[in-house]
Amino acid sequence: xxxxSLSNVSKVFGAxxxxxxxxxxxxxxxxxxxxxxxxxxKTTTLRMIxxxxxxxxxxxxxxxxxxxxxxxxxxxxxxxxxxxxxxxNMTIGQNIGFGLQARKSPEKEIKQKxxxxxxxxxLEKHIDKYPYQLSGGQQQRIALARALAINPRVLLLxxxxxxxxxxxxxxxxxxxxxxxxxxxxxxxxxTHDQEEALMLSDRVVVMSQGRMEQIGTPAxxxxxxxxxxxxxxxxxxNLLPVTQVDKVNGSCVLAGQQVKFDHSFNRTISEAPRLAxxxxxxxxxxxxxxxxxKGRVETVMFLGAVVRLRIDLGGAVLSADxxxxxxxxxxxxxxxxxxxxxxxxxxxx
Amino acid sequence: MKKRSFWSWLWIxxxxxxxxxxxxxxxxxxxxxxxxxxxxxxxxxxxxxPNFWSTIEFSLVIAIFTIIVSILLVVPxxxxxxxxxxxxxxxxxFISMLPFVVPAIxxxxxxxxxxxxxxxxxxxxxxxTYVLLxxxxxxxxxxFVFRAVDTGLAAIDVRSLTEAAQSLGANWxxxxxxxxxxxxxxxxxxxxxxTLATVIGEYTIASFLVGIKGFGPYMSLIGQNKxxxxxxxxxxxxxxxxxxxxxxxxxxxxxxxxxALAGAR
Numbered sequence: 001x002x003x004x005s006l007s008n009v010s011k012v013f014g015a016x017x018x019x020x021x022x023x024x025x026x027x028x029x030x031x032x033x034x035x036x037x038x039x040x041x042k043t044t045t046l047r048m049i050x051x052x053x054x055x056x057x058x059x060x061x062x063x064x065x066x067x068x069x070x071x072x073x074x075x076x077x078x079x080x081x082x083x084x085x086x087x088x089n090m091t092i093g094q095n096i097g098f099g100l101q102a103r104k105s106p107e108k109e110i111k112q113k114x115x116x117x118x119x120x121x122x123l124e125k126h127i128d129k130y131p132y133q134l135s136g137g138q139q140q141r142i143a144l145a146r147a148l149a150i151n152p153r154v155l156l157l158x159x160x161x162x163x164x165x166x167x168x169x170x171x172x173x174x175x176x177x178x179x180x181x182x183x184x185x186x187x188x189x190x191t192h193d194q195e196e197a198l199m200l201s202d203r204v205v206v207m208s209q210g211r212m213e214q215i216g217t218p219a220x221x222x223x224x225x226x227x228x229x230x231x232x233x234x235x236x237x238n239l240l241p242v243t244q245v246d247k248v249n250g251s252c253v254l255a256g257q258q259v260k261f262d263h264s265f266n267r268t269i270s271e272a273p274r275l276a277x278x279x280x281x282x283x284x285x286x287x288x289x290x291x292x293x294k295g296r297v298e299t300v301m302f303l304g305a306v307v308r309l310r311i312d313l314g315g316a317v318l319s320a321d322x323x324x325x326x327x328x329x330x331x332x333x334x335x336x337x338x339x340x341x342x343x344x345x346x347x348x349x
Numbered sequence: 350m351k352k353r354s355f356w357s358w359l360w361i362x363x364x365x366x367x368x369x370x371x372x373x374x375x376x377x378x379x380x381x382x383x384x385x386x387x388x389x390x391x392x393x394x395x396x397x398x399p400n401f402w403s404t405i406e407f408s409l410v411i412a413i414f415t416i417i418v419s420i421l422l423v424v425p426x427x428x429x430x431x432x433x434x435x436x437x438x439x440x441x442x443f444i445s446m447l448p449f450v451v452p453a454i455x456x457x458x459x460x461x462x463x464x465x466x467x468x469x470x471x472x473x474x475x476x477x478t479y480v481l482l483x484x485x486x487x488x489x490x491x492x493f494v495f496r497a498v499d500t501g502l503a504a505i506d507v508r509s510l511t512e513a514a515q516s517l518g519a520n521w522x523x524x525x526x527x528x529x530x531x532x533x534x535x536x537x538x539x540x541x542x543x544t545l546a547t548v549i550g551e552y553t554i555a556s557f558l559v560g561i562k563g564f565g566p567y568m569s570l571i572g573q574n575k576x577x578x579x580x581x582x583x584x585x586x587x588x589x590x591x592x593x594x595x596x597x598x599x600x601x602x603x604x605x606x607x608x609a610l611a612g613a614r
Contacts, residue, residue, distance in 0.1 A: 077516060079513065081513060
């Protein structure tokens with residue numbers, strides 16, 4: 001049996017279904033992210049695991065114990081909030097020791113644990129400061145240390161990096177992963193940032209409108225999205241209308257040109273089929289065993305590490321991403337080009 | 350620019366005179382107890398009057414009990430409304446304002462009528478009457494206390510702090526007394542000083558329930574019987590109120606400094 005399990009969990013607020021028939025099994029020490037747009041139900045699901053919302057239906061169990069209706073202070077579940085939620089009236093040391101004090105642990109043990117946690121987040125020097133004396137990134141590290149100090153059975157993180165600037169965010173997510181792996185703590189992470197979810201997680205749950213769209217490893221989610229929503233939400237995706245679809249042989253016609261697609265992966269194809277392909281799969285020039293199409297460059301956008309071309313295939317416009325190099329030779333807007341991509345890199349939706 | 354500056358200063362001067370002149374006149378009059386010379390004789394007489402000290406002590410004790418009861422009643426209520434019943438906030442705010450609309454005389458008559466008969470009989474004993482007095486003052490202080498506490502709660506992220514404490518294993522008692530109360534320190538102190546200032550000088554409820562024991566009725570009695578002492582008492586009372594207000598400003602300034610440092614970086 002899984003360490004953390006959510007079975008047929010739903011949550012209804014008045015007439016709004018926030019979470020619908022949610023099923024998830026998480027193994028011990030696993031890092032699982034809930035990824036989705038605002039209002040998809042990811043935070044509500046996390047809050048139900050934390051005990052801050054009660055499910056309308058379903059069962060939540062942790063370490064073979066039914067915790068569905070347990071109050072948050074009985075669950076031994078650590079929570080890290082977007083707003084840090086450090087107690088402003090307490091020093092950093094007191095904040096970290098709060099959970100252990102609430103459990104009436106001996107003073108010596110609390111002191112030892114506080115020092116251990118501060119060392120873990122590399123903020124030993126700040127033990128006597130107040131939260132307002134620390135930067136946002138430091139405050140969030142303290143919030144993490146505070147949640148870990150109680151040795152929680154599960155660590156819940158609710159968009160912990162959203163309030164931080166980009167550079168700190170990247171640093172801190174590496175830190176979170178390092179600590180999670182070092183402590184082997186089962187972690188549920190809520191985010192709307194796909195890069196964050198893909199980078200941190202063992203598995204990603206993509207959610208939309210209260211439902212789980214797909215669950216899988218980051219590579220599975222990115223390379224084999226099971227629904228149109230997942231394909232569009234995770235990464236960039238070209239969706240190009242096609243005709244004369246031959247599902248058996250995996251071929252279709254795109255802007256008057258023959259294209260072969262991956263038909264091995266069984267997906268439902270809509271009545272108005274579209275060819276899906278990631279921009280980074282497209283190359284300028286031909287290649288053996290690849291789909292080859294002719295087009296005209298509309299725009300060239302320099303994005304730093306990547307150069308994005310918009311190419312008109314004669315009715316359908318697609319984006320192609322080229323990795324930037326110092327001596328790269330780029331086509332100009334208006335140039336005729338030949339593009340190619342492997343058969344297995346595109347599929348029909 | 351110059352013209353605007355002139356008008357600004359003119360209005361400030363008129364406003365200042367409006368407040369300062371009566372005070373100055375009262376103070377000046379209070380110094381004329383001895384014929385022909387300015388002296389603090391009226392103040393000496395007041396400070397030598399044992400009734401002055403006994404009434405002020407009585408009112409201070411009653412004020413302290415009022416503050417304790419008000420805080421214990423209002424803080425958990427306002428906290429719970431912010432946390433779980435936000436839709437009720439408007440209604441509770443309206444109720445808390447009622448003492449501004451209902452005159453104290455109506456309130457005290459209501460209290461006497463309800464609590465002097467069966468099954469309460471509170472007015473039959475001194476203790477019962479003091480309980481009634483504190484209860485009346487709690488109602489009277491409600492607008493100040495609720496406003497201050499509610500504003501204090503609005504300044505902190507009540508929900509996140511509560512949930513963080515809960516996830517760390519804290520029970521409701523720990524959350525309220527170790528997380529919420531300390532973070533409302535400034536709001537609680539502000540409301541405490543406002544309550545203190547209100548209760549010390551309150552006349553109507555005190556005179557009907559305890560008579561001359563209260564500082565308010567004592568001031569009124571002195572005002573009726575002793576000309577210069579009443580002016581000196583007015584100045585003392587004003588200085589007391591001013592001291593309480595000054596303390597609120599002092600604590601609020603401390604808070605402003607902290608929040609300035611706590612901004613996002």
